[in-house]
Amino acid sequence: MTNTNVNIVRAGFYKRRIRYIAVTVVLTVFTAILCSAMLYLGNTRYSPEVILRVLLGEQVKGAAFAIGTIRLPRMLAGLLAGMAFGMAGNTFQTMLRNPLASPDIIGVSSGSGVAAVFCILVLKVSGNIVSISAVIAGLSVAFLIYALSRGGSFSGGRLILIGIGMQAMLNAVISFLLLRANQYDVPAALRWLSGSLNGMKMEDIPALFIVVLLFGCLLVFFGRQLKILELGEQSAVTLGLRTDRTRLLLVLCAVFLIAYATAVTGPIAFVAFLAGPIAGRMAGAGNSNTIPAGLTGAVLVLLADIIGQYAFDIRFPVGIITGILGAPYLIYLLIRMNRTGGAA
Template sequence: MIRNNIDTIKIGYRNRRFRWIAGTLLLGMLTLSLCASLVLLGNHKYPIGVIIRVLLGEQIQGASFAIRTLRLPRMLAGLLVGIGFGMAGSTFQTILRNPLASPDIIGITAGSSVGAMFCILVLKTSGTIVSVVAVISGLLVAVLIYMLSKVGSFSGGKLILVGMGIQAMLNALISFLMLRASQYDVPAAYRWLSGSLNGMQMTNIPKLFLVLAIFGVVIILLGRHLKILELGEQSAITLGVRTDLTRLLLVISSVALIAFSTAVTGPISFVAFLAGPIATKLVGAGTPNEFPAGLVGAILVLSADLVGQFAFKTRFPVGVITGILGSPYLLLLLIRMHRTGGSV
């Protein structure tokens, strides 16, 4: 009897492992195909041989500018911020055990947006200063949400409600700044708030890659501990997990990914919210899904950018397309939670 149970457990483990590997490989291939599409497609289509020569460093009139200066930075930025949003969103949802616990729902993304809007509309600055202030304000808002949720007794539901309240306040502050701003500054602010890959430069890519390499690796390494935390505090402690330290490292890493990604592209809505649930459906719920969620985030950003560029006569920022995708899912989630008696 015991032998049969052990064999059943082993078969279940192998099946889950196979599903995770197959799903992740599928997501990886889809991500690579979207990356290639963004480099290949544009106002002028270049032969694949020309594109390869340009990527290898050869100077070809017209093609070098279009590929290296316009398409390649846009593709790399979409890939990196998509992975960052996806991993961070999935981590928050797992830690708080609630699908509503996404950084763009609980106010962290709005915190970065307020800092950026203050720089653009009040200080009249751009570039690096906007990015730095957006990162700092996002981190400060995350700390504020955590501290307010600790008043009395801490719970994940309380943190989500506090975050939603903070987000409403920050959105009102953004609206106030927009109303008080000069009409000449408002278009730039709207472009940033919509979440866009327009104007990406190669100078943005190294810092994005460095942040993702540091904090993304931390999240992946702590993935198994994160799954154990889902079992509950006492079970995790019994299994040898240092719960407070693990949770702190995961939260810091997730907030850093969200803040830096938002600082570069603006708030690309609902990517962090959608990536985790989609990845879980594909690779299963019994294995760490932070890396697959990152790939789903990249797929959402890259595919939305392709749709925004080429599917309509008017070009739309990537955040507009992801917003159209995410809003119905949020409504369906709220309706389902209401019907089942769930709560945040």
């Protein structure tokens, strides 16, 4: 390779790197603006000075309750859950090389949903028991889908088809539980199923923060291996990657993120599905999109919650707004894949 070719390759690398950093910075700033807006907006609006005093621990009359007890937990839950959904969705889509391979499309979120609804309606419990049950169920469904999709060798297309079938079955189980439940318990389950940040408490945040920090950092660490898997099974093996072990670790991290976030906020529709493709379009190729996808997921959740709370006469849960945004994209993607013979 001549020096000229080397310089061209190096220039292309730096150009992609600068674009990646710029997109990440812009998404970070936009996320910070939305977080500030969630702390500011409400029936009573406080000055930035008062908000800062409350965040620093000062007990300002009226503001301490409104900001510290209601708005701050809601904002943190939206931020962390959005990042979890975004990173998990991007991991599945990149690993399986298919934009349809989102946890809320292939049944992982529905697995957590069945466990949570069963706890709410049948066992009549809440809190940590619901979270633990949702994580266990999400992991169990993910590994069942993974095991069924292996056959003689791993197939991403087979995994997606099995996951879609599993999702249909699990959604039927949820419908059965709702029909058999006491009518007075159903509204609580429906609010959870719609995906909502209402009623968030500071007690819900520390565990969610630890899960997002731990497994999010692991996904960032495995970003290079994830990009190698995107090249395909044969290419990854040729490059010396232990594909089965790497894929298992990535699935484990992504499922923990999606299952715990789902347990806290409910299955916020289409965030995991939308975040990765949007981040990929903005950040471009050549870099791991884990961080931009996480930030995009946070932006989607926070923005959708603000729209749902303040753009209409009636307040809508965040999952309703993200569902309205995601459904047209899903239809567009299916039409596009049909026209191109299955290529996204």
